[in-house]
Amino acid sequence: MPALNVEFSDRELEDLRQIAKERGTSMKALVREAAAADIARHRALQEGAEAFRTFFASHADEFAAAFPDDEPPHKGEGRVA
Helix, strand or coil, X not given: CCCCCCCCXXXXXXXXXXXXXXXXXXXXXXXXXXXXXXXXHHHHHHHHHHHHHHHHHHCHHHHHHHCHHHCCCCCCCCCCX
């Protein structure tokens, strides 16, 4: 299995030791769980953004009608304020 060496400050390392001790787990498991949680959160945000883009694209005409002042100008048109 691939591995990664990560450097921590003395303070961060002591904090990690303390948290791992309080949770009854190893530092390696603690850091791995934190990284896995961040990866899952990142993927969920990407999926949510894609779902929003798809929804918005499929309802673009409805949004344009509901919020005409927020529509960008068409090519060749300048926005007049």
